[in-house]
Amino acid sequence: MKSKWVRNLGLAVMAISLSFGSISAASASSKLSGKIVINGSSALLPLTLQAANEFKKQNPKVKISASAAGSVTGPQAVRKGIADIGACDWDASTDVPGFSKFTGQVANKVAVIPFSAVANSSSGVTDLSTSQLQGIFSGKITNWKEVGGKDQDIVVVNRAFGSGTRVNFQLKALAGTDFMTKGSNYKEVKSSGDMKTAVETTPGAIGYIDLVYVSGSKMKPISINHVEPTAANVINGTYKVWSYGYYMTKGQPTGVVKAFIDYIQSAKFQEGSLKKLKFIPLSAMKGK
Incomplete structure (x- = not known):
């Protein structure tokens, strides 16, 4: 009888600990604040706007502004210091035909387009x-x-x-x-x-x-x-006209910018809103 009571108490303590852990995590998340400016790819704009809307609901102290005038304007804006994230349809940290690499920028994969x-x-x-x-x-x-x-x-x-x-x-x-x-x-x-x-x-x-x-x-x-x-x-590899979509950042992302990118890369967003928008989750293309 005592053994059963102790076991039930242990389960109750575990449940309470998990609950407080969830509350603590939510509280920490809601304390995020700051502003994120995003520029670049219009192909990625629907994803950016959807993710921003969801992220701001969870983090009301965060402000996100996004505009799209073409991929190359993203890393250009990051280099000039007028954007925190440059949305781009190619890895702008490397040379590609017609465009030299943007030195010092990090390419963060966010979607398959x-x-x-x-x-x-x-x-x-x-x-x-x-x-x-x-x-x-x-x-x-x-x-x-x-x-x-x-x-x-x-x-x-x-x-x-x-x-x-x-x-x-x-x-x-x-x-x-x-x-x-x-x-x-x-x-x-x-x-x-x-x-x-x-x-x-x-x-x-x-x-x-x-x-x-x-x-x-x-x-x-x-x-x-x-x-x-x-x-x-x-x-399945039969259709070849696709690319990864990237969020370019000056160095490794930190703070609220990293939190936003982490949210987009999360399984919840990748398998939910991202797929509904006709993008493809990163996990679907592993090894390709």
């Missing part, structure tokens, strides 16, 4: 080969009927230089082929949101964007070589 070619629904095309994409974006193929679509002029919509989405699409969907840069059937936009609007409202338009922005009936994702741009196909 699938990208997709997209076309205005009027085109009549939902699948293109690599060579057809190269022909279209270089300006050699100018009518949708040349690739099995309607008799309609193709309007190429491109991201401005400095876009991480542009870097990844050119390298991985076009195998490095140069873009056309001018002409009556060419448009250039500054952000993912602008790309979505341009493709949806321009008959015959084609562009590229990350999957989080693909919605509605006015714009259709384009399969490449008969492989659909889906998270599942990125994970």
Whole structure:
């Protein structure tokens, strides 16, 4: 009888200890304060805004401001000291084609970003080969009927230089082929949101964007070589047009900046809100 009472008391003490541990952790979390300024990738902006909203609810003394003008502006802002985090669609601590590394910055992986070619629904095309994409974006193929679509002029919509989405699409969907840069059937936009609007409202338009922005009936994702741009196909290795998304910081992140990055990298956010936004959790691509 005494043994049972002692055992129950022990369980009760353990439960109370765990409860106080949870309260203590929550209390410590709520004491976080400070301001985080984030600049850079518009592809990562939906993730950043969602994470900021959740993090601020848990930590009401933390202020987070985010803007997006293209990936290269992220590490540039960190270097200038006007941003704490530079959101970027490539590892800006290393050299990549067209961009030198940002010395002294640390690349913190936060997500896997699938990208997709997209076309205005009027085109009549939902699948293109690599060579057809190269022909279209270089300006050699100018009518949708040349690739099995309607008799309609193709309007190429491109991201401005400095876009991480542009870097990844050119390298991985076009195998490095140069873009056309001018002409009556060419448009250039500054952000993912602008790309979505341009493709949806321009008959015959084609562009590229990350999957989080693909919605509605006015714009259709384009399969490449008969492989659909889906998270599942990125994970199984059949769809190659994707990249890691990074938060660049000046040195290793500390304080409230580290806490925010840790939250985004947590299993709770990665398996919850991040997946709902059509990004892919980091854990899904281990070893790839």
